[in-house]
Amino acid sequence: MLLVITLYILIFSQLLRSIWEEGNLVYKDxxxxxxxxxxxxxxxxxxGI
Incomplete structure (x- = not known):
């Protein structure tokens, strides 16, 4: 359970970092x-499980 949440946070932070680096271009993809x-x-x- 904790592992899943940690993984989720890591993936989400990667997404946020890619947004930060690439700017508005990401939103059009x-x-x-x-x-x-x-x-x-x-x-x-x-x-949920």
């Missing part, structure tokens, strides 16, 4: 939104 959405789903499922 559909792959970014798909990745973010899938991370939320995975985290929700794991925390």
């Amino acid at each position: 559909p792959k970014f939104w798909l990745q973010l959405f899938s991370i939320f789903i995975v985290a929700y499922v794991y925390i």
Whole structure:
């Protein structure tokens, strides 16, 4: 449980870092939104269980 939350935080911080470095270009990339959405789903499922 704690491992899942830690992993989730690490992945999310990586996403935030890529946003910070690349700026507004990331927001126009559909792959970014798909990745973010899938991370939320995975985290929700794991925390739900």
